[in-house]
Amino acid sequence: MASDRPRVLSGIQPTSGSFHLGNYLGAVRQWVALQESHDAFYMVVDLHALTIHPDPKELRARTRLAVAQLLAAGLDPERCTLFVQSHVPEHTQLAWIMNCLTGFGEAARMTQFKDKSAKQGADRTSVGLFAYPILQVADILLYQANEVPVGEDQRQHIELTRDLAERFNGRYGDTFTVPAPYILKETAKIYDLQEPSIKMSKSASAPKGLVNLLDEPKATAKKVKSAVTDTDTVVRYDLVDKPGVSNLLTIYSTLTGAGIGELEQRYEGKGYGALKTDLAEIVVDFVTPFRERTQQYLDDPETLDSILAKGAEKARAVAAETLSQAYDKVGLLPAKH
Ligand code: ATP
Ligand code: LTN
Helix, strand or coil: CCCCCCEEEEEECCCCCCCEHHHHHHHHHHHHHHCCCCEEEEEECHHHHHHHCCCHHHHHHHHHHHHHHHHHHCCCCCCEEEEEHHHCCHHHHHHHHHHHHCCHHHHHCCHHHHHHHHHHCHHHCCHHHHHHHHHHHHHHHHCCCCEEECCHHHHHHHHHHHHHHHHHHHHHCCCCCCCEEECCCCCCCCECCCCCCCECCCCCCCHHHCCECCCCHHHHHHHHHCCCCCCCCCCCCECCCEHHHHHHHHHHHHHHCCCHHHHHHHCCCCHHHHHHHHHHHHHHHHHHHHHHHHHHHHCCHHHHHHHHHHHHHHHHHHHHHHHHHHHHHHCCCCCCC
């Protein structure tokens, strides 16, 4: 593998029966592109998923499903390292070191934690949810990643990663690469089709606002056609005054490669109906083969398992090396074999 390439690393949770359009356009699409130019590590973060107490059978099934969807989206195990987080025990080991380096107040300021714990109430919020971003820090630092391709909602967690890498390096000597977020401006935040002021999200969106890639394509077409726009009729990109239309233009532009300006011209005088009808067809043309490919991977669990076994082996080689450096730096006594 070309180790002179810059390294990228990212992860996705197996917490849903399907990826949604926000996951794909905001993150996974970039993962696919970056495997051509970078030394790429991608994982399904099953340990992070435990913070929402999934049913054990469902978690196992969704972990496989997430891998199948990543392959269907275009990840190629010959071009990237694809693995499951819990197959590499070094993640939780480095997480402990990072826990000890993080201030309580610092962790309490993470906005995703604040939002989620406020929704659930303090009694139902686990220490795991509190420490979630710190496990993510360990995920990234273990691989000495230069860049982390994610959506805008993850920016604060990458900031924390940078802070902890610098703190560790300052205290114990240079050990970790300080990573940068890789967030594409155009697709950093895909919005809910019904409530274009909030991000499309598996946990916060109502079904009509959420496009799941594995849904029945006909139902998806209907959702796109009934997306909320505004009372005007002009197709123009304007996130402040026309968030609904702008979101549709972003999705259209990213899936087809057409520029936003070009689309504004194409739909001049035609109104929102034409835009939505065409976009519905574009989305259906995208999800239909995606569903088929996902199913094919699911139908062949042996191939899936062998991809994951190779991925874990490659990941572990890197992770174990970093962990042993970190253990040594903080002063843990090495075990003699
Ligand atoms: P939740 O909202 O329930 O926390 P999610 O729908 O954001 O979950 P995740 O599994 O947390 O899904 O996200 C996986 C990746 O997809 C992350 O990189 C995240 O930034 C990105 N992502 C999620 N939703 C969007 C969105 N609406 N627009 C752009 N990127 C997104
Ligand atoms: N919190 C991330 C998932 C995640 C991640 C990572 C992303 C866990 N570990 C490491 C990038 C790098 C999310 O998408 N909700």
